[in-house]
Structures are given as C-alpha cells and as structure tokens.
Amino acid sequence: MPGLAHYMGQYDHEHHSGWNKLLHAIGIPLIFAGIVLLALQQWRWGTGSFLGGWVLLFLGHRIEGNKPAFFQGPIYLLVGPIWVAKEAWSFLFPRAARAEAKDEKPQAS
Numbered sequence: 001m002p003g004l005a006h007y008m009g010q011y012d013h014e015h016h017s018g019w020n021k022l023l024h025a026i027g028i029p030l031i032f033a034g035i036v037l038l039a040l041q042q043w044r045w046g047t048g049s050f051l052g053g054w055v056l057l058f059l060g061h062r063i064e065g066n067k068p069a070f071f072q073g074p075i076y077l078l079v080g081p082i083w084v085a086k087e088a089w090s091f092l093f094p095r096a097a098r099a100e101a102k103d104e105k106p107q108a109s
Contacts, residue, residue, distance in 0.1 A: 007079045008086070011069050020060035021087060027056030028084045 015021055034050025061068050069076035089096070 004079070004082070007075060008083060010072075011076060011079050011083045014066055014069055015060075015064070015083070017060070017064045020064040023056045023060035023063075024080070025084055025088065027053040027060070028081055029053070030056065032081065 015024060030049045030053030032053075034046045034048070034053060037046030037049055040046070057068060069080065
C-alpha cells in the first residue's frame, strides 16, 4: 500500500499551476469552515462556504486542465488539506522548507 509520500507526490504533480494552488489554498479551508459551520447549525454560512470552496477547487482544475485528484480515490480528500498545509508552510517559511527538503534527499554513498 502506498504511503503518504507517494500520495503527496502525485497530488503535487497534478497541482503545479500557480492559480490552481492559490484557488486550493482558499477553497480547501473554505470547505472545512463550511463543515464546521454546518455542524454548528449555521446553515446559510456553512452551505455557502462549503459550496464556494468546491467551486474554487473545480475552477482551479479547469484552469490547470485536469480532473480533481479525489476522482482517483477518496484518500485524496485527506491528502489535499495536508498538501495545502505544506504549501502554506513553504510559502510562509521558505528557509525552513528548503532545510527540510534538503534533509529529505537521500545521501550519496
């Protein structure tokens, strides 16, 4: 069974457009906010956030010219938020992200 690194690599491969990344960075948190608001019975705001987030994701994939990753399997519904968090971390803390990437590379022997 593939690990998280495999799924993250596949997700990253299908999300390379800057616009798609931006729309995902906004859309995925909106979807989660919508779920929380719906759980709190804030129907109007929850429904709007949830549907608006999905519209942004599909728009990003339309721009990129591919289908959303979750069509390949439901695991990508969990990988997406992790990927957005990684992208946000890399954007906010580029020096730390570069150091982590350097540590992940295999050492030549």
